[in-house]
Amino acid sequence: MIFRFYGLGLFVACLLFLSCSSSDRKKAAEQQQKGGGGSQRPTARAEAITISTTTLMDNIEVPGTIVANEATEIHPEVAGRITGIYFTEGAFVNKGATLFKLNDADLQAQLRKLQVQEKIARQNENRSEELLKIGGISRQDYETTQLQVSNTSADISITKADIAKTVVRAPFSGKLGLRLVSVGAYVSPTTILTTISQVGQMKIDFTVPEKYISQIKKGQFINFTVEGNNRTYAARVSATESNITENTRTLQMRAIVQGESTGLTPGAFAKVRLAFQPDVNAIVIPTQAVIPQARGKKVYVYNNGIARFVDVTTGIRDSATVEVTSGLKAGDTILLTGLLSLKPDAKVILSKVDGKPVAPQKPTADTTKPVK
Numbered sequence: 001m002i003f004r005f006y007g008l009g010l011f012v013a014c015l016l017f018l019s020c021s022s023s024d025r026k027k028a029a030e031q032q033q034k035g036g037g038g039s040q041r042p043t044a045r046a047e048a049i050t051i052s053t054t055t056l057m058d059n060i061e062v063p064g065t066i067v068a069n070e071a072t073e074i075h076p077e078v079a080g081r082i083t084g085i086y087f088t089e090g091a092f093v094n095k096g097a098t099l100f101k102l103n104d105a106d107l108q109a110q111l112r113k114l115q116v117q118e119k120i121a122r123q124n125e126n127r128s129e130e131l132l133k134i135g136g137i138s139r140q141d142y143e144t145t146q147l148q149v150s151n152t153s154a155d156i157s158i159t160k161a162d163i164a165k166t167v168v169r170a171p172f173s174g175k176l177g178l179r180l181v182s183v184g185a186y187v188s189p190t191t192i193l194t195t196i197s198q199v200g201q202m203k204i205d206f207t208v209p210e211k212y213i214s215q216i217k218k219g220q221f222i223n224f225t226v227e228g229n230n231r232t233y234a235a236r237v238s239a240t241e242s243n244i245t246e247n248t249r250t251l252q253m254r255a256i257v258q259g260e261s262t263g264l265t266p267g268a269f270a271k272v273r274l275a276f277q278p279d280v281n282a283i284v285i286p287t288q289a290v291i292p293q294a295r296g297k298k299v300y301v302y303n304n305g306i307a308r309f310v311d312v313t314t315g316i317r318d319s320a321t322v323e324v325t326s327g328l329k330a331g332d333t334i335l336l337t338g339l340l341s342l343k344p345d346a347k348v349i350l351s352k353v354d355g356k357p358v359a360p361q362k363p364t365a366d367t368t369k370p371v372k
Helices: 002-034 105-134 139-165 210-215
Strands: 044-050 053-056 059-074 080-085 098-102 167-169 174-176 194-209 221-226 233-240 250-258 269-275 279-286 297-303 306-317 321-326 333-335 346-353
Touching: 044 297, 059 174, 105 139, 139 167, 194 210, 194 221, 194 233, 194 269, 210 250
Parallel strands: 044 346
Antiparallel strands: 044 333, 053 279, 059 194, 059 269, 080 098, 098 167, 174 194, 194 250, 221 233, 221 269, 233 250, 279 321, 297 306, 297 333, 306 321, 306 346
């Protein structure tokens, strides 16, 4: 009997617990409906701008190097000991001026020997000619003496050429550098004696990225500056390299400096400014609107209260703006703030457009009458 009353009491308690739980869930659902879904994420607010076209000046700056019109290292043609130096370091010399003299005593002695041999060979030739006239010798013997004269004359010419090689001369008019040897030094054709540069006409070498190659033509003017000089120099493009460098994807170009080249030194670093045709229909947006992705770049485009992800391709940029070459068009509205907290196709309320506040939208009144 006691167990029956105990079981009945336990059953009544379970019914009361289930009734209370159902009532609590019902009240929570009613509160959630009244509160408009309190657990839902609130609609994001963001600022935006309307895209319009603008004129974009496409100017770039590339490094360059000043080079002399002509420049070379001075080497001796033959090995030998230097016996004389006939120039001042850093001086201007004319083409053909004597710069160095190498020892040629052995060659001079050989030349004198050959000259004596030539004199005797000519005397023998004269005697043979007289004998040939009276039939004293054959024509073959006479031609042998002629050959001896010719061979000796050729040896003299070779020796004179070797002697000329012991004199090192300026290959063209220009400015000499520092001499790297002294009198008494033994040098060979691989030894650098000094350098010479033709600085009356200067050139500049620079590289251009592959995408701009088609916009630079032969004869086009460029501007450049050098360190330690506030002057802006002008140059005219004269030639380009035959192929693009694979590692850097750039093409080397050369331009001839126009006008006075005072202040320019061969080998100096230069900043070359290249100006291209402006794009009058360019689309430029703030850099903060672009979201880098693993593959490409995206922006949020606002459309009827929804933020949609759009792929874009960028071009020229600076510290504040970036050019968009594809993906956007004039009239699109893009978001600028709250980008990291947004998700694709999320609802958005605009707080400002083009820097001007947007009036908040009032919720539509519910005029539906309850059914009695």
